[in-house]
Amino acid sequence: MPNDCISYQKSGYFSPLMNDYLDQNPKLQSLYNRFPTLENFEAQIAEKQTNFNNSHRTSLVSALQKQYAGIEISHLTQQNIESLKVNNTFTITTGHQLNLFSGPLYFLYKIISVINLTTELKVKYPAYNFVPVYWMATEDHDFEEINYFNFKGKKFRWNAESTGPVGRLSTEGLADFFEIYQQELGSSTNAEKLKKLFQDTYLNHDNLADATRYLANALFGSHGLVIIDADDADLKRNFIPYIKEELLQQTAHKKVLETNENLKDYFIQVNPREINLFYIEDNLRERIVYDPDSHRDGKYTVNNTKIEFSETEILALAESNPEKFSPNVIMRPLYQEVILPNLCYIGGGGEIAYWLELKSFFDAVKISFPILLVRNSVLLASEKQLKKADKLNLSWSDLFSKQVDLVKNKVLILSEIDIDLSLLKAQLQKQFDILNEITTKTDPSFAGAVKAQEIKQIKGLEKLEKRLLKAEKIKLKDTLTRITDLQNELFPNQSLQERQANFSEFYIESGEHLITKLIERLQPLEQRFDIIRL
Missing domain, CATH: 3.40.50 (Rossmann fold)
Incomplete structure (x- = not known):
């Protein structure tokens, strides 16, 4: 393991x-x-x-x-x-x-x-x-x-x-x-x-x-x-008091919008509505919308329906039938x-x-x-899968990485030749640095020609690097297939196992031992993935 x-x-x-x-x-x-x-x-x-x-x-x-x-x-x-x-x-x-x-x-x-x-x-x-x-x-x-x-x-x-x-x-x-x-x-x-x-x-x-x-x-x-x-x-x-507060004051909308402004550098998970309540019945759950311009003094409507309430009516409903209101x-x-x-x-x-x-x-x-x-x-792994990982010299950092990165890194490690042409690219760059220095002392039109050659030759090395990588992938195909097959088993659809598979898939093999093992192993205050052998 x-x-x-x-x-x-x-x-x-x-x-x-x-x-x-x-x-x-x-x-x-x-x-x-x-x-x-x-x-x-x-x-x-x-x-x-x-x-x-x-x-x-x-x-x-x-x-x-x-x-x-x-x-x-x-x-x-x-x-x-x-x-x-x-x-x-x-x-x-x-x-x-x-x-x-x-x-x-x-x-x-x-x-x-x-x-x-x-x-x-x-x-x-x-x-x-x-x-x-x-x-x-x-x-x-x-x-x-x-x-x-x-x-x-x-x-x-x-x-x-x-x-x-x-x-x-x-x-x-x-x-x-x-x-x-x-x-x-x-x-x-x-x-x-x-x-x-x-x-x-x-x-x-x-x-x-x-x-x-x-x-x-x-x-x-x-x-x-x-x-x-x-x-x-x-x-x-x-x-009830909080239902009424939401209907009348819309504090949630104001406060969450203020907070989201401070989170603008991140992906915002949810955005508030003016009213963050639904109206529910057995076959209906629709948003309550504040509509001050509605006819008949109706300030509150239920989205996609003809249901509407005045302020007095909706507050009375909250008092008598709070079960009609569902928080979002x-x-x-x-x-x-x-x-x-x-x-x-x-x-x-x-x-x-x-x-x-x-x-x-x-x-x-x-x-x-x-x-x-x-x-x-949690990542659940069988004894067989863990032995495969050991045999293939795979760490958990390897297995958690994106598959394209995993394959490339393993080719670089397993190849008998140096596929990474970074050293050659650096040497080439130094040569062009000298040429670029010369261009400052001669006809300005020479600078364009030098820059064109620099781009062409760097791209040429990058193409050769890609071809080398492709050739080595073919040569190492069997090993790489075993690596990607294992990762696909542990990360179905290249996603976390826990978001894809149902517990019954593992209960079939482990029975009640599955939950017992999880309860024994999981420590909620630890900030790490648990890798559990079944």
Whole structure:
């Protein structure tokens, strides 16, 4: 097994913004509350204790008990739910879409990061309780993002339609999907377990929210994971003041725009709307738009519909039916922090990037901003693959590099001749430097001729260099094919494995050992890719 490891920053898969955040670049310090270190949680706990409305704990526990009704849950999960009634209990949260059969592998890594951090915190701060929470993104409406997963290079897609919040979507039609998928699984012991898990998840539950809760509980319930569906009228009652504030003041829009101006040197992950709320029903999730010029005193309309409200009407609706309002990507984090006694949010690089846009907004509405932690990232490799890497003298830096760079670097190393003509180009450049000096002392027209020759001869050497490289690639074809084949196995579609493959692909080989191994190995506060042998 290659004995080097690779940091997130050197992996080549993180944005400049995330690299600067992980490096604690001073220019980003105003965008977050505290950097994720074990020691910094002491101050975060003290702040949340002061800031959190503990009356929200009662409705939180009540909602969770209703959502778990009829589900067999572990003693640890039950204990964690009950502990949320107590003022010294805090949550560590991650969120994820309701991807079919969990979607890409990083679904596992997010939840395990949360579970393992709560364990670390309990050791460091034994006077407090720490509950791992998975926030299901039940109100999202982008069905195309979640209706498929990849298994051994094949895409399995659920052919259905959805226009409303995906959590309410019927699981009808997944029996036909299962008939196709199970044929790919085979008949091994682990395959049969996966088949039963899929059936129990999707064929025994009526909607996608209930199905996803069952799946996450089946995989992680024994570790005390608490799963929350925030598409809940009782939970949203605690969010009413912030719904009204958004409708009337649009503070999020103002504050996030100000922050984004300070982030103009980076890619902006999300841009705020004037109103960052949707109107939702079972088959509808559309933006609420402020329209001061609308007829009939109607200042608020629902996009792509004929629904409209006056200010008085929409504020009354927020008071009587807060479940009709759904926060978008800007408001959802605030909703989470209002209803949960949360200390830390764990997410991928893209998620942490948009959270960094929100600190000034949180400050304006006087809600504690959580610690932001980049989730664990993992590359799973078999013993056979690791032996291949050793035999081919490949480091992890090699394997994480772009394939064109990997091939070129290996040709330069493996070739018996010197393909790099940089020395010759440097010598040629010195000769032309002398000629260019001469041109300053003679007819100016000579300078053009010298420059033309310089460009021609440098390009000639570059062409020869490319031809040499091409010739050596042909000569080393067998070795290079083995190298690229291995990289393609570990990085399908030349992307991160965790963003492409579904957990079932590895469960087939490893069974329950897969999650056990991940929980044993992942350290959420370490900023490096974990390379795990299966």
